[in-house]
Amino acid sequence: xxxxxxxxxxxxxxxxxxxxxxxxxxxxxxxxxxxxxxxxxxxxxxxxxxxxxxxxxxxxxxxxxxxxxxxxxxxxxxxxxxxxxxxxxxxxxxxxxxxxxxxxxxxxxxxxxxxxxxxxxxxxxxxxxxxxxxxxxxxxxxxxxxxxxxxxxxxxxxxxxxxxxxxxxxxxxxxxxxxxxxxxxxxxxxxxxxxxxxxxxxxxxxxxxxxxxxxxx
Amino acid sequence: xxxxxxxxxxxxxxxxxxxxxxxxxxxxxxxxxxxxxxxxxxxxxxxxxxxxxxxxxxxxxxxxxxxxxxxxxxxxxxxxxxxxxxxxxxxxxxxxxxxxxxxxxxxxxxxxxxxxxxxxxxxxxxxxxxxxxxxxxxxxxxxxxxxxxxxxxxxxxxxxxxxxxxxxxxxxxxxxxxxxxxxxxxxxxxxxxxxxxxxxxxxxxxxxxxxxxxxxxxxxxxxxxxxxxxxxxxxxxxxxxxxxxxxxxxxxxxxxxxxxxxxxxxxxxxxxxxxxxxxxxxxxxxxxxxxxxxxxxxxxxxxxxxxxxxxxxxxxxxxxxxxxxxxxxxxxxxxxxxxxxxxxxxxxxxxxxxxxxxxxxxxxxxxxxxxxxxxxxxxxxxxxxxxxxxxxxxxxxxxxxxxxxxxxxxxxxxxxxxxxxxxxxxxxxxxxxxxxxxxxxxxxxxxxxxxxxxxxxxxxxxxxxxxxxxxxxxxxxxxxxxxxxxxxxxxxxxxxxxxxxxxxxxxxxxxxxxxxxxxxxxxxxxxxxxxxxxxxxxxxxxxxxxxxxxxxxxxxxxxxxxxxxxxxxxxxxxxxxxxxxxxxxxxxxxxxxxxxxxxxxxxxxxxxxxxxxxxxxxxxxxxxxxxxxxxxxxxxxxxxxxxxxxxxxxxx
Numbered sequence: 001x002x003x004x005x006x007x008x009x010x011x012x013x014x015x016x017x018x019x020x021x022x023x024x025x026x027x028x029x030x031x032x033x034x035x036x037x038x039x040x041x042x043x044x045x046x047x048x049x050x051x052x053x054x055x056x057x058x059x060x061x062x063x064x065x066x067x068x069x070x071x072x073x074x075x076x077x078x079x080x081x082x083x084x085x086x087x088x089x090x091x092x093x094x095x096x097x098x099x100x101x102x103x104x105x106x107x108x109x110x111x112x113x114x115x116x117x118x119x120x121x122x123x124x125x126x127x128x129x130x131x132x133x134x135x136x137x138x139x140x141x142x143x144x145x146x147x148x149x150x151x152x153x154x155x156x157x158x159x160x161x162x163x164x165x166x167x168x169x170x171x172x173x174x175x176x177x178x179x180x181x182x183x184x185x186x187x188x189x190x191x192x193x194x195x196x197x198x199x200x201x202x203x204x205x206x207x208x209x210x211x212x213x214x215x216x217x
Numbered sequence: 218x219x220x221x222x223x224x225x226x227x228x229x230x231x232x233x234x235x236x237x238x239x240x241x242x243x244x245x246x247x248x249x250x251x252x253x254x255x256x257x258x259x260x261x262x263x264x265x266x267x268x269x270x271x272x273x274x275x276x277x278x279x280x281x282x283x284x285x286x287x288x289x290x291x292x293x294x295x296x297x298x299x300x301x302x303x304x305x306x307x308x309x310x311x312x313x314x315x316x317x318x319x320x321x322x323x324x325x326x327x328x329x330x331x332x333x334x335x336x337x338x339x340x341x342x343x344x345x346x347x348x349x350x351x352x353x354x355x356x357x358x359x360x361x362x363x364x365x366x367x368x369x370x371x372x373x374x375x376x377x378x379x380x381x382x383x384x385x386x387x388x389x390x391x392x393x394x395x396x397x398x399x400x401x402x403x404x405x406x407x408x409x410x411x412x413x414x415x416x417x418x419x420x421x422x423x424x425x426x427x428x429x430x431x432x433x434x435x436x437x438x439x440x441x442x443x444x445x446x447x448x449x450x451x452x453x454x455x456x457x458x459x460x461x462x463x464x465x466x467x468x469x470x471x472x473x474x475x476x477x478x479x480x481x482x483x484x485x486x487x488x489x490x491x492x493x494x495x496x497x498x499x500x501x502x503x504x505x506x507x508x509x510x511x512x513x514x515x516x517x518x519x520x521x522x523x524x525x526x527x528x529x530x531x532x533x534x535x536x537x538x539x540x541x542x543x544x545x546x547x548x549x550x551x552x553x554x555x556x557x558x559x560x561x562x563x564x565x566x567x568x569x570x571x572x573x574x575x576x577x578x579x580x581x582x583x584x585x586x587x588x589x590x591x592x593x594x595x596x597x598x599x600x601x602x603x604x605x606x607x608x609x610x611x612x613x614x615x616x617x618x619x620x621x622x623x624x625x626x627x628x629x630x631x632x633x634x635x636x637x638x639x640x641x642x643x644x645x646x647x648x649x650x651x652x653x654x655x656x657x658x659x660x661x662x663x664x665x666x667x668x669x670x671x672x673x674x675x676x677x678x679x680x681x682x683x684x685x686x687x688x689x690x691x692x693x694x695x696x697x698x699x700x701x702x703x704x705x706x707x708x709x710x711x712x713x714x715x716x717x718x719x720x721x722x723x724x725x726x727x728x729x730x731x732x733x734x735x736x737x738x739x740x741x742x743x744x745x746x747x748x749x750x751x752x753x754x755x756x757x758x759x760x761x762x763x764x765x766x767x768x769x770x771x772x773x774x775x776x777x778x779x780x781x782x783x784x785x786x787x788x789x790x791x792x793x794x795x796x797x798x799x800x801x802x803x804x805x806x807x808x809x810x811x812x813x814x815x816x817x818x819x820x821x822x823x824x825x826x827x828x829x830x831x832x833x834x835x836x837x838x839x840x841x842x843x844x845x846x847x848x849x850x851x852x853x854x855x856x857x858x859x860x861x862x863x864x865x866x867x868x869x
Contacts, residue, residue, distance in 0.1 A: 093850060109861075116868035140857045144850045152849075 003125070006046040010127040013039040013165075014107065017138040017158055021103040022096050024088050029154045030077050033161075036135075037069035040161045044168055047124040064183050065164070073157060081150055094145035102145075106137040123169055135162030156189065218274040218290055220263035221342060224256040224302075225335055231255075232331035239324025246313040249327035253309035253334055257302035260338070264295040264302070268707050275344065285406055287344030292710035293475075294341040296551055297468045300558040301341070301461050303693070305334045307686035308460075311566050312453035314682030318573065325362055326451070333359040333457065340465050346395035346405045353391070353465070357384050360462050364450035376445040383442045387432030391469070394425035398476050413478045423484045426473035427491075434466025436525060437495040438822045440518045444502075445823075447514035448578070452569020455510060459517045460562035464554050467524055471715060474532060482536040482634070489529030489637055493644045496522025500651045501791050504658070504784050505818030509568045509578040512659060513561065516604060519648060520557040524550045526641050527619045530626055533634050535716050542625045544717025545725045548708045549618030556611040556697060560603035563690040567597035570679035570687070571663065575672045580662045580780040582673060587664035589676040594664045596687040601656040603694045606649050609736025611697035614704065614729065620645065621728050654787055662780035669774045699736045701729035781816065788818075796821045 016036040020029045041062050048058045081087075094102070110133035123129055139159025143152045231252020238245040267273065267290050277287035290298075309330055316323045336359060339352035358381075365377040399405050401414055414422065428439065435443040443463070447455045470488075474480060499519030506512040527550025534543035570593045571586055572578045587594035603610035606617075623645070626638040668674035678684075697704065705720050712720055720726055766772045788795060795818055802813040846852065 093848075113864055113868055137857075137861075140853060144854045144857060147850075 003050060006043065006050065006125050007127050009039045009042045009046060010125060010131045010165075012036075013043075013161065014131045014134055017135050017161075018100065018103050018107065020154065020158065021099040021138060021141065024092075024096060026081055026086060026089060026148065026150050026154075027078070029089075029151060030074050030081070033154050033157050034070045034074040036158065036161060037065060037073075040164055041065035041070065043128075043165065047168065050124060068183055069157070069161075077150060077153065084150070086148055086150065089146055089148050089151050092146050099141065099145050102141060103138055106141060107134045110134040110137060119169070128165060128168065132162045132165035135159065135165065137162075160189075218263075218276050218288065220259050221274075221288065221290060221338070222276070224260035225338055227256045227259065228252050228331045228335040228338070232328045232335065235331065236324055236328035239322065239327070242323045243317060245324055245327040246316060249331050250306075250309035250313045252331050253302075254306045256334065256338075257306040261299055261302050264290065264298045267295040268292055268299070268710060270710070277344065283347050283405070285345065285404065286348050287406060288339075288342045288348070289344035289407065290342055292714050293468070293471060296707075296711040297341050297464065297554070298338065300555045301334070301337050301464075304460050304558055304562050304690070305330075305337070305457060307689050308453040308457050308562060308566070309334075311456075311569075311683050311686040312451065314680055315451060315453055315569060315573065317682075318680070321366075326366055326454075329359045329362040330457075333363060333462075337461060337465065341468060344407050346399055346407070349407075350388070350391065350395065353388065353469075356462065356465065357381070357388070360454075360458060363454040364446050364458065366451050366454070367449065370449070372445075373449040376442070376449045380442040380446045383432050383439065387429040387439070390425045390429035390432075394422050394429060394473065397422045397425070398473075402476075407472070407476060416481050419477050419479070420481050420484055422477050423474065423480055424487075426470060426477075427484075427488065430466040430469040430473065431491070432466070433469070434463050434521050434525075435495075435518050436466070436491050436521055437498050437518060438826075440495070440499070440521075441820060441823045441827055443517055444511050444514045444820055447517070447565075448508055448510035452510070452565050452572065455513075455569070456562035456565035459514065459565060460558040463517060463521060464558060467521070467528065467550070467554055470528060475715065480532055480536055482533055485529045485532030485534075485536055486634070486637060487529070488525055488532060489641060492522045492525030492527075492529050493641050494522070495519065495525060496648045497644055498794065500648050500655060501795060502818055502820065504651060504655045504791075505788050505795055505797065505816075507580055507781065507817075509571070509580055509583075509659060509663065510565065512580075512655065513564050513568060516564075516652070516655070517557075517561060519652065520553065520561065520604070523616065523619060523645065523648070524553050524557070526550075526645065527553060527622065530619075530622055530638065530641070531715065531717070533637075534622075534626060534630065537630055537634060539626075539629050540716060540718045541723050542622060542629055543715070544712050544720055544723050545618060545625055546622035547712045547715045547717050548705075548720055548725055549615055549620075549622050551708060551711055552618055552704060553612075553615035556603070556615045556694075559690055559693050559697065560600045560610070560612055563596060563600035563687060563694060564604065566683070566687045566690065567593050567600060570683050571597070571676070573683075574676040574679065575670075577670070577672055580659065582670040583663045584666045584669040584673055584774060584777065585664070586668075586673060586676050590678045592684055593679050593687070594660075596684075596691045597664065598660055599691045599694060601660055603698070605653045605656055607653075608732065609695070609698045609739045611694045613736075614698055614701055614732045616645070616649065617728060617732055618725060621725060625724070651787070654784070658780050658783045662778075662783065666777045667774040669777070699733055699740075701731075701733035701736075702726075705729045796824065 013036045016032045016039065020032040020036075023029055023032070044058045044061045045054065048054050092099070107130075111130040114129040114133055117129060119129075136159050139155045139157070139162060142155025142158060144155075146152055146155065231248055235245045235249040235252070238248060273292075274290040275287055277285060279285045312326070312330065316326060333356060336352045336356035340349060340356055343349035343352055361377055361381050364380065365373055367373050368377070395405075397418070401418070413419075427436075432439045432442075443459075447459055450458060474484075496519050499515050499517075499522055503512045503515035503519065506515060527546045531543040531546035531550065534540070534546060568578060571583065571590065574590060574593075575583055575586065577583065599610065603612040606612040620642070623638045623642045627635050627642070630638060668676075679687075705726050709720055763772075788797070798817045798819055800813075800815045802811055804812050846855070
């Protein structure tokens with residue numbers, strides 16, 4: 001039963017990741033991200049339920065992820081979107097259709113790679129590693145293919161979700177250490193990016209990251 | 218150790234709160250200085266206790282990622298900690314006065330100063346390679362922040378760049394060295410016993426350490442950043458850099474040679490050779506400088522040379538199985554570390570006060586400053602006498618010990634070592650003479666005569682906040698000059714830790730006692746002469762007037778000897794090694810109008826090695842630069858592709 005719930009949460013996270021590749025509205029991309037974060041936050045709880053009791057550790061992780069990623073980060077992002085008044089990703093470097101295709105290809109690649117990955121112990125679910133890989137790659141694809149800074153931040157966050165899933169592999173070996181590091185890292189990064197986006201917007205009246213090209217050298 | 222941890226806590230708190238108070242300039246600087254003083258007050262007694270016979274103290278902990286780590290307070294660390302704490306406290310007080318009298322932001326300065334002192338403490342206390350390197354890096358970066366205070370100026374940015382690139386290049390050597398040592402010892406801890414290295418490996422590791430630590434210490438030819446960075450930093454930062462930060466290089470070298478274990482004779486000999494080169498070339502270049510702080514920076518290179526002569530000789534003596542010689546040599550080197558820290562920071566602080574009052578440190582635009590700033594002049598002269606190694610001041614005591622070690626080496630070492638010791642002896646004597654000439658030039662041209670520019674004529678005495686720390690340092694110089702026997706007691710344990718025999722078994726003890734007696738006699742004679750002068754002049758009116766100019770009434774300041782012309786005869790002798798650059802407009806025609814002569818002494822390593830290398834390297838890298846993508850996205854794509862390829866290669 002819990003096995004199925006775990007797989008459902010992982011698949012949900014994956015699907016939301018792929019969906020965010022196909023949307024042009026930034027608000028929607030942020031929404032997909034926090035829904036995905038909620039699904040990812042369930043994973044440590046489900047893993048532990050599967051192997052017996054629930055530890056404080058898992059609850060802390062769950063609560064921290066919910067507060068930071070499901071509430072805090074989207075709040076900041078939505079605020080910067082409002083302040084910068086951008087609604088849509090107008091001219092992506094790679095079109096939405098092509099992005100979706102590439103995303104599907106990357107998901108396939110992730111499953112192929114995950115099969116090759118030698119692991120010290122069998123993960124809680126066979127889907128854990130492929131989904132983690134996929135989220136990493138989808139996040140990178142978002143960063144590479146979009147031109148608005150906010151969408152790139154969303155890409156970064158999706159990648160971070162993937163890293164979080166990877167960290168869960170080590171849940172027994174390094175309790176707290178890695179996960180807390182990841183959460184902190186993420187919070188700071190979004191904080192800084194929020195400020196940067198705001199300032200780019202203030203200085204140039206838009207948040208198009210093309211303008212950073214002039215910073216070359 | 219509680220005291221050390223408390224001091225570090227105080228410094229961290231002071232750094233944080235002075236950064237938070239950045240908007241209120243005076244508060245921020247006061248908190249920063251108070252932190253330095255409190256840390257010194259708390260930690261110095263503890264360090265002194267360990268130095269004078271207290272037990273070695275250790276705090277250790279383990280964590281799963283980095284393994285066993287520790288903070289260790291042993292005699293060697295204590296010896297370096299004491300001057301560091303003392304001088305940073307003095308410099309922080311001076312810096313408060315110095316920065317408050319100018320405009321601009323001070324938050325970074327205030328916080329970075331505390332961070333620098335904290336990281337210096339950690340460097341000396343670190344009991345494992347990881348902590349040492351981390352603290353080393355924090356030290357480098359906080360010193361960078363401090364020295365680029367006036368970063369709006371081009372030459373400040375260039376100096377900062379040189380500093381950070383050279384010290385990072387050095388740090389990469391240190392990483393390699395510590396990795397090599399850790400591989401041999403199977404631990405990153407500094408104290409763990411291990412099998413002795415093979416001779417070749419030991420020499421290789423030592424060479425890496427000498428390059429890495431030599432960059433920081435400013436040993437020739439890795440000294441390039443010193444003459445660039447010291448003049449452009451705020452004066453109290455120059456004092457800290459030159460007095461304290463470069464000494465971490467010496468500390469590292471000593472610590473590394475303890476870790477590597479028995480070294481071949483060639484290592485010590487090479488170090489001695491570098492010492493001779495640094496001392497000679499440093500003082501010669503100093504002689505040819507026209508800017509007061511650049512001149513002082515070159516003297517730092519000279520003094521690092523003297524310290525390296527001591528360290529190199531000590532290491533040679535240990536390899537040759539002469540621990541008695543090693544004891545005197547290490548004692549001289551260690552004492553010179555402290556002495557140079559004291560008098561060099563005194564000199565930089567005094568020079569800073571002159572610079573603040575006259576708005577220039579070009580020696581040929583100063584002159585007659587002693588009349589307006591008698592107290593600053595007196596403290597500069599005390600520092601100058603100390604750095605020249607004149608009794609009864611502290612520089613004399615340590616240089617005397619180095620001479621004694623060289624003499625002992627001439628008597629007791631194998632023949633080849635003897636030859637080098639004789640060479641070092643001659644070089645040291647030459648350096649001493651040239652240093653006196655150089656400071657006669659600096660003191661004479663800056664403080665005596667008539668002002669050469671309106672700014673120099675308008676000089677005012679420095680405020681008390683800046684004079685106070687200068688007096689404290691001057692007093693310390695004088696006190697150490699007279700405290701020979703007490704110093705021998707304090708040197709006992711660090712010297713033993715480095716492998717020497719107890720100093721009581723060597724001639725150093727009598728030597729130090731002799732310096733104290735000589736100093737006392739000199740001071741008594743000086744007082745007696747002053748009393749005699751007063752007695753003789755009791756009944757007569759004394760009037761002050763201008764120098765007699767052979768009856769010529771229309772003298773101008775331009776007719777004085779300039780600093781350059783004063784040094785000219787000596788410079789002419791050493792033209793061969795100085796690479797002088799001369800630009801002149803000679804008189805031409807029957808009615809010559811504009812005539813000019815300029816002579817510069819560029820740093821030969823900078824001019825003939827570094828600049829061409831950077832220039833050609835830049836040309837070569839222009840091709841790479843052209844290929845640089847412009848979009849942020851392309852960078853991420855490149856990383857993405859690289860990661861994928863790597864994964865595929867490992868797993869596919």
